Amino acid sequence: MSSDENNISINEFGATIAQFLEPDTPEILELKSLFNLEYEYSEYLGTIEYTIANYYYDINRKLLDKEVISALKNIKQNYDKDIAFFKNDLENVIVEDLLEILEDSPLTHHEFKLVLDYVLWVIDNRSWVEDDQAYLKWTAYALNLFSKEEKEKYEKEFKMFASEMGLTDAQVDMLLMKKEPDELFEEGGLFEGLEESDVFDKDTVANDLETGFFLMNDDEKFDFLLEQGPDYIELVQSYVADLAEKGDLEKLQAFYKKLGEKEKDFFPLHLIMGIVYLRIDPALANTYFEETLRIASKSEQITEDLLEELKQMINTLNKAIQNASPGDL
Numbered sequence: 185m186s187s188d189e190n191n192i193s194i195n196e197f198g199a200t201i202a203q204f205l206e207p208d209t210p211e212i213l214e215l216k217s218l219f220n221l222e223y224e225y226s227e228y229l230g231t232i233e234y235t236i237a238n239y240y241y242d243i244n245r246k247l248l249d250k251e252v253i254s255a256l257k258n259i260k261q262n263y264d265k266d267i268a269f270f271k272n273d274l275e276n277v278i279v280e281d282l283l284e285i286l287e288d289s290p291l292t293h294h295e296f297k298l299v300l301d302y303v304l305w306v307i308d309n310r311s312w313v314e315d316d317q318a319y320l321k322w323t324a325y326a327l328n329l330f331s332k333e334e335k336e337k338y339e340k341e342f343k344m345f346a347s348e349m350g351l352t353d354a355q356v357d358m359l360l361m362k363k364e365p366d367e368l369f370e371e372g373g374l375f376e377g378l379e380e381s382d383v384f385d386k387d388t389v390a391n392d393l394e395t396g397f398f399l400m401n402d403d404e405k406f407d408f409l410l411e412q413g414p415d416y417i418e419l420v421q422s423y424v425a426d427l428a429e430k431g432d433l434e435k436l437q438a439f440y441k442k443l444g445e446k447e448k449d450f451f452p453l454h455l456i457m458g459i460v461y462l463r464i465d466p467a468l469a470n471t472y473f474e475e476t477l478r479i480a481s482k483s484e485q486i487t488e489d490l491l492e493e494l495k496q497m498i499n500t501l502n503k504a505i506q507n508a509s510p511g512d513l
Contacts, residue, residue, distance in 0.1 A: 199266065199267055200263070200264055200265060200266055200267060201259070201263040201264070201267065201279065201282070201283065201286070201296070202263055202264040202293065204283055204286040204287060204290055205263075205286065205290055205291055205292060205293050205296055206290050206291070206292045206293075207292060207293070208292045208293055208294045209292065212292050212294050212295060213294055215294065215295070215298060217298060217301065217302065217305075218298050218299065218301075218302045219302075219467075219468070219471075220468070220471075222302075222433075222465060222468070223433045223434055223437060225295070225298075225299060225302070226433075227285060227289065228282070228285060228291065228299045229299060229302060229303060231281050231282060231285055232256075232278060232281075232282065232299070232300075232303050233303065233306070233323055233327075234281075234327065235277055235278050235281045236252055236274070236278070236303075236320070236323065237320070237323040237324050237327050237329055238329070239273075239274055239277055240317075240320045240323075240324060241324050241329040241330075243273070244273075244274075247274070247317070247320060248316045248317060248320075249307055249310070249311075249316060249317060249318060249319045249320060250316070251274070252274065252307060252319065252320065253304060253307055255272055255274045255275045255278065256278070256300050256303060256304055257300075257304070258270070258272070258275060259275055259278060259279060259300060260297055260300045260301075263296065267279055267283075305467075306319070306467075307319040309466070309467050310322055313342075313345060314345065321338055325338050325339075325360075339360055342356070342360060343356050343360075402435070405419075405423055406423075406435070406439055409423055409439070409443065410439075410442055410443055410446060413443055413447065413450070413453070414447050414450050414452075417452050417456075420443075420452070420453065420456060421456050423439070424436060424439070424440075424456050424457060424460050425456075425460055427439070428460045428461075428464060433464070436460075440453065440457055448479075449479060449482075449483065450479075451475070451476050451479035451480045451483060452476075454472045454473070454475040454476040454479065455472070455473070455476045457469075457472040458470070458471075458472035458473040458476060458498075473498045476494070476498070477494065477495060477498060480494060
């Protein structure tokens with residue numbers, strides 16, 4: 185799209201969302217979903233979810249998840265129509281906020297539809313919670329829109345429901361983003377005992393090496409763990425958690441991809457990624473857990489008992505983070 189074409193006023197009569205989009209390419213059309221591409225499309229995904237959460241919190245507390253689904257589907261089906269077509273208030277604010285981004289960073293038609301599909305999937309991934317506003321409440325909570333009192337009320341209700349499903353306190357804390365990833369390996373944590381087992385097949389990290397590692401810069405840590413990661417699970421865990429905490433998901437994914445390609449049987453990497461991504465994207469975390477079990481089941485380093493224990497823990501998490509197919513912010 186030329187710069188003149190892209191300079192259409194959002195409020196101009198006759199303007200459509202389609203006018204802000206670029207033609208599809210053969211490569212783009214091969215994309216089936218944005219699963220595992222969340223970081224690349226985070227600007228668009230984040231804008232939609234922030235808009236929805238703010239609309240719910242500030243304007244309409246009676247809004248239901250099914251109404252959000254209806255609005256997104258209507259936008260997807262009619263994005264080639266005059267923007268005046270969208271009469272619903274929620275549709276209006278979503279379209280307005282999206283167009284502001286698309287003016288400067290246009291997507292193709294196919295990408296635009298995939299963005300909407302992804303958010304619809306995120307909403308569906310909250311359907312395991314028996315609440316007509318499960319997604320809306322979760323998003324408002326996750327984006328820190330709730331007051332202290334509202335946050336406490338949400339956590340209390342969530343814990344009660346999670347308890348009925350059989351989740352442990354450690355698992356609930358992770359889903360509420362109240363527990364750090366490394367705490368899961370401590371006493372009472374979700375993966376208590378795994379560190380000392382054959383699951384990790386390693387000796388304790390020497391103090392001098394650990395000290396030296398934390399004195400390295402990020403690039404040095406990256407290179408060191410690509411070569412030595414399987415021997416130092418604690419350092420891999422620390423590095424992955426640190427990248428996630430800093431929000432450097434691009435580097436985190438690059439590290440995961442390279443180490444995963446180099447060490448195809450290193451299933452603790454996928455386990456660590458799953459634990460960390462419980463805070464970021466529970467559905468993606470589930471994918472990492474599935475890969476953990478796939479590789480671990482073929483490993484000669486763990487016993488059947490340990491494998492079964494791992495399966496039971498991950499199966500419990502699956503009840504909470506996956507009840508459909510593909511994201512969650």
